[in-house]
Amino acid sequence: xxxxxxxxxxxxxxxxxxxxxxxxxxxxxxxxxxxxxxxxxxxxxxxxxxxxxxxxxxxxxxxxxxxxxxxxxxxxxxxxxxxxxxxxxxxxxxxxxxxxxxxxxxxxxxxxxxxxxxxxxxxxxxxxxxxxxxxxxxxxxxxxxxxxxxxxxxxxxxxxxxxxxxxxxxxxxxxxxxxxxxxxxxxxxxxxxxxxxxxxxxxxxxxxxxxxxxxxxxxxxxxxxxxxxxxxxxxxxxxxxxxxxxxxxxxxxxxxxxxxxxxxxxxxxxxxxxxxxxxxxxxxxxxxxxxxxxxxxxxxxxxxxxxxxxxxxxxxxxxxxxxxxxxxxxxxxxxxxxxxxxxxxxxxxxxxxxxxxxxxxxxxxxxxxxxxxxxxxxxxxxxxxxxxxxxxxxxxxxxxxxxxxxxxxxxxxxxxxxxxxxxxxxxxxxxxxxxxxxxxxxxxxx
Numbered sequence: 001x002x003x004x005x006x007x008x009x010x011x012x013x014x015x016x017x018x019x020x021x022x023x024x025x026x027x028x029x030x031x032x033x034x035x036x037x038x039x040x041x042x043x044x045x046x047x048x049x050x051x052x053x054x055x056x057x058x059x060x061x062x063x064x065x066x067x068x069x070x071x072x073x074x075x076x077x078x079x080x081x082x083x084x085x086x087x088x089x090x091x092x093x094x095x096x097x098x099x100x101x102x103x104x105x106x107x108x109x110x111x112x113x114x115x116x117x118x119x120x121x122x123x124x125x126x127x128x129x130x131x132x133x134x135x136x137x138x139x140x141x142x143x144x145x146x147x148x149x150x151x152x153x154x155x156x157x158x159x160x161x162x163x164x165x166x167x168x169x170x171x172x173x174x175x176x177x178x179x180x181x182x183x184x185x186x187x188x189x190x191x192x193x194x195x196x197x198x199x200x201x202x203x204x205x206x207x208x209x210x211x212x213x214x215x216x217x218x219x220x221x222x223x224x225x226x227x228x229x230x231x232x233x234x235x236x237x238x239x240x241x242x243x244x245x246x247x248x249x250x251x252x253x254x255x256x257x258x259x260x261x262x263x264x265x266x267x268x269x270x271x272x273x274x275x276x277x278x279x280x281x282x283x284x285x286x287x288x289x290x291x292x293x294x295x296x297x298x299x300x301x302x303x304x305x306x307x308x309x310x311x312x313x314x315x316x317x318x319x320x321x322x323x324x325x326x327x328x329x330x331x332x333x334x335x336x337x338x339x340x341x342x343x344x345x346x347x348x349x350x351x352x353x354x355x356x357x358x359x360x361x362x363x364x365x366x367x368x369x370x371x372x373x374x375x376x377x378x379x380x381x382x383x384x385x386x387x388x389x390x391x392x393x394x395x396x397x398x399x400x401x402x403x404x405x406x407x408x409x410x411x412x413x414x415x416x417x418x419x420x421x422x423x424x425x426x427x428x429x430x431x432x433x434x435x436x437x438x439x440x441x442x443x444x445x446x
Contacts, residue, residue, distance in 0.1 A: 033160055033161065034163065038167075040216045041216060042156060043212075044152070044155070044212065044218075045152040045156050045171035045217060046174035047209040048110065048113075048149070048151070048217060049171055049172060049174035049178070050174035050177055050178040050181075051145075051209040051210050051213065052090070052148040053174065053175030055141070056086075056090060056145060057176070057268055057298075058186075059268065059269050061182070061186055061295050062083070063079065063080075063083055063269055063270075063272070063273065064272040065186075065190070065195060066133065067273075070127075074130055080406055081138075081405075081406060082133055082134055082137060083138075083405055084401065084404065086137055086141065086142040087265055087398075087401040088142070088402040089142025089143055090142050090146045090398075090401075091398035092394070093146035093147065094150050094390060094391045094394040095391050096391075097146055097147055097150040098389075098392075098394075101150060101219070105218070109151050110152075110210070110214045112147050113143075113146070113147025113148035114213075115144070116140050116141065116147060117141055117144030117147075117148065117210065118206055119140060120141030120142075121199055121203035121206060124136040148210065150390060151217060152213065153168065153374045154219070155217045156168050157378050158219050164313075164378065165317040169309050169310045169311070169313020169316075170310060170313070172313070172367075172370065173309050173310050175302075176302045176303065176309060176363075177306060178302075179268075179298065179302025180302045180303045180306075182202055183295045183296070183302075184299050185198065185202065185205075186198045186202070252444045254397070255444045256329075256440075256443075257441075258399075258441075259400065260329070260370070260441045261397050261404075262401060263433075263435075264370060266433065269408075271294070271359070272294035272298055273294075275297055293352075297356075300363065301359045302363060304360045304361075304362075305363045307367070308328070308368040309367045312371055312372055321375045321376050324372060325368075326442065328365045328368035328369040328372065329369055330442060332369065335365060336431055336435035336438060339361065340355075340358045341428065341432070341435070343358060344428045345428055374390065407433065408433060411433055412426055412427065412429065
């Protein structure tokens, strides 16, 4: 059996003739592949991903506002750690969330995620000091996002197999929609009601999304681990043997995902800052209308990613998820080196055409590979072990996103020291770093 094959078996004729809903403890080797209950789970996952990945995709807006209006005396490197630790928390907590999902199901985990996310955002609205923002956003909100993210995607894997790419792609568009909604919300309201109330309104929207997600997301399978109370707790956690299965499939997939997420987190965080530098806008413009297009660029990127996530899932079902991933990674490399880097290095270019084209294309193809990574992991294991495989992979990936922004910030400072500080040309090193990470990821998946 190849590493990418699944363990599914076709349903029996008696099952196909039955019109009764599948019970929650139905056999592991069959999948509904549709029906009202299954698509409601996808809707619940969509809401959960809007609340978690949508916030993740808005860090660029948070970064530029916090650095220019709240923590004006803090260094750019220290501010970068706020968002790196947040991203690290989103993925590293999966070490516990994935196995806990395998044992207990999604509901309690997602309720805890709702509490942490909403409380963290409410606390953020009152923060004025570095340590306060670090505790409220980096730790508490990061924890909440992880508790929402992993169960949302794992639930979809319990209900779909042959159509998993399409179902997961639909669910993952939630992250893109959140990345459109929240930047535009902040851009529109910030000049009128201020930062604090923008964050509080965002928190109430997150609360609404989380409630829907908790009500609709449910696992379908009662795994042997759940029934066997004598099984040691540590047996449900990641095991290094997953990476040395003799094929190298899990090891290379994990390494590829690490570089994908490392690269992806840099543009979505620095895009608004790049726009401010590109247009030579002063710090005071952060909360005024002149910086609005910087936030809109992030919204455009996330809107394009919605289409990429949806279309790539369907293409993956037909042409293979690994094949589709390889294609999307190649296009990411092309978009970075053929579009973003030229926009950076071409002097005195007032036209935004090249930048807008880059944002649209990169948003589409990066959204594709983000939504495909969980599906590729799902092809390496049975559904009952999905949470453990997912957690094992993203334990490694977490350390990639942890160093991504500090590394990008250090390169940005080095490039800036060689030229006019604060100019758009400072970002050429950041673009090269991003492109090279995608090249390595492409090599791992090939």
